[in-house]
Amino acid sequence: MEKYETREHDVLVVGAGGAGLRAAIEASAQGASVGLVTKSLLGKAHTVMAEGGIAAALGHVDTQDGWETHFQDTMKGGSFLNHWRMAQIHAQEAPDRVRELEQWGALFDRTPDGRILQRAFGGHKWKRLAHVGDRTGLEMIRTLQDRGVHQGLEVYMECTLTKLFVVGGRIAGALGYWRESGRFVVFRAKSIVLATGGIGKSYSITSNSWEYTGDGQALAYEAGAELIDMEFVQFHPTGMVWPPGVQGILVTEGVRGEGGILRNSAGERFMWKYLPENRRHEYAESEDEARRWLEASVAGKQTDARRPPELSTRDNVARAIYTENREGRGTPHGGAFLDISYLPAERVKRKLPSMYHQFLELADVDITKQAMEVGPTTHYMMGGIRVDPDTAASNVPGLYAAGEAAAGLHGANRLGGNSLSDLLVFGRRAGAAAAAYATSITATLHIADDEIEAETRDLLAPFGRSGGESPFEVHRALQVLMQAQVGIFRTASDLEAAVEALAGLNARAARVAVEGSRLFNPGWHLVRDLRNMLMVSEAIARSAALRRESRGAHSRLDYPNLDPASSEFNTCIVREHGAMKLTTLPLAPMPADLKALFEAKSPVAQS
């Protein structure tokens, strides 16, 4: 066996986006020796692409806001499959995490009286999103990055982990390779935090970068962790649809928060039609009321007017755009028109500078003069590693998860702005718990040489093959399959066919060949990423087939309604004897005091 490097830490954090950085900062602050591994350069993680803001009930603009309403909105948005305790912790702690970020140097936009400004977003009853124009994620990741480098973290950049070692049922470490050299590295660690993000690269139209290949979910699954709610994949309603080179790139929900109106090819403001009956009372009932809401919003004043229908939840808006197209009222390139050009150009440029430049430079569209053309894009994974709400611990001792790789907070559909607060709240909790666990362990566990050797041999195998396909071809086939058959609308027959097709793709992936050397070789890197994407895709398709109802981001054409019996469980995937086993887990019962928050009130009182 070739020689490999060894590094040792109390806590190993995998992923350097918002959750990973926050976890690493916390674990380090607790006195643990912390290694932070990232597939990219530091500061490039997907968090930089988060634009519109971070949800926290600070109550700076709408003073009625409080954690209870944020909790209610999150549970309703998630169609009550969320773990109530995670939603509670999240709503209660988000304001402190935002203030903390400010105390670490982040510069948020301000209210007229000098406090952190908040904007409206879909599904949030009040203006709740602290933001920095439309580059909130960049501000957040840069603040954490700069905090982290002075905190004594060891950052391992451009390093991919491929296997977690479990010894005697406990986490012992991980193996990976340096992307630059292709050489192997073994990390010995007492605990590991997975903060690897999502799975979007399994789909052909996605806002996600190359990194979003479900690594954390797959690593955890292979280590014996449970994955829950894998059927819930969020299709963000507004991605760019034209020109083809930019298809899928995100258009922030901030556009709708700032007054963007959705229209179909007939010029009809179609979102009125798609408001769910039980929540219709929360939205404006006329153009006039929506306009009054916006005028108050621009002036920074409170109003009795209710929010525009475009601020419905993401699952609802994505389905609406998709349906308008299916029924022949789409735009020339299969989307909807999103118009903010009726507002003063200076305001649009000030509030949405990145969107202004993005459309001008990539699509030749001046959004201060013309409507944008937008359509759904694969964006976020609600499902993932099942964790304890308070500690972010998985069911494998020593293994923790936070951010998009973990599940439970968002239920069937995530509200915009809740991911940035999720990263901070549960990143911090995961880091603290992983550090506490590491201190309770006296020494790192021994990892057997033959386990390391087996993994390295497996990784190098594609170099020796001749005549195999390129991994890029298999990846493309996977993306087309998932987009077509496990996308926004699903049916039993499509899902069954997808599971079968995935088995074929697995066989093809096992035979791919790699050209060139181990030096920075994207084709080789894709081989392992592909394996993770295939595993996650199978979990999505199988879980989606089991859930015979439409709820949140999961829409079944053959089961278009909510099924009350399905309100009682999360789907659960676990590895058993090398195969994927699908079960259900009952939801944790909500305590009476929280339940009381949802007891029926008159529509007027709720609006």
Add this chain to the structure above:
Amino acid sequence: MSGEHPTPSEAVLRVQRGDATESKLVEYRVPVEPGMVVLDAIHWIQAHRAPDLAVRWNCKAAKCGSCSAEVNGRPALMCKSRMDHFKPDAPIEVRPMKTFPIIKDLVTDVSWNYEVNKRIAPFQPRAGAEWRWKQSDVDRAQEFRKCIECFLCQDVCHVLRQHEMKHQFAGPRFFVRIAGLEMHPIDAGDRIGHLRDHAGLGLCNITKCCSDVCPEGIHITDNAIIPLKERVVDRHYDPLRWVWDRIRGVPAAGA
């Protein structure tokens, strides 16, 4: 949908291939579709001709600063370089950033930048400060915080590119970073001595090349470097202040 030129059906790219020991330009013919950017062409080559072609990218929307390269000799983000902005009948040449050591193909070793960043004194709030300020107080600092760390300004800066003075010059990216901290409404950190003695601010002779290539349109020279130079001058070279400091027993600058 049109850029400066109509979209042709095919383009020729000449891409630098190789590592630190040897490299050459390799020609690829790539089908072109409307709105395509150079990064799309590189990805097409990767998927169809050269799966081991090394390139960095993440967001593909000019927000992460990963895909920096030199396109037809000009430092640029590949995800922002529209194919229809180049002459349709001439090959498009794509090379890695010249200022940093090459790893492979279009990927360079930018780790030095991360070392420079670690030496900058972090944000330090003024004791007892009230956490309230006007939007106008943050607008100035927010310009600098737009930086996506593409390092194109570092690539084009002649102090680093021609004179290779990495050991005594932090480069425009980190003057931008320091300006962002210095102009934070309540920061009390002091980076003026560091700017003069370690970051080599005086070596910058304000040719503005950095501002020209910044994809975020940050006025690096005018809004970050010149004001920082003024602060250094006020601190270290103001004769009245020098005399006053001596009277108060403040040690000489740089000591």
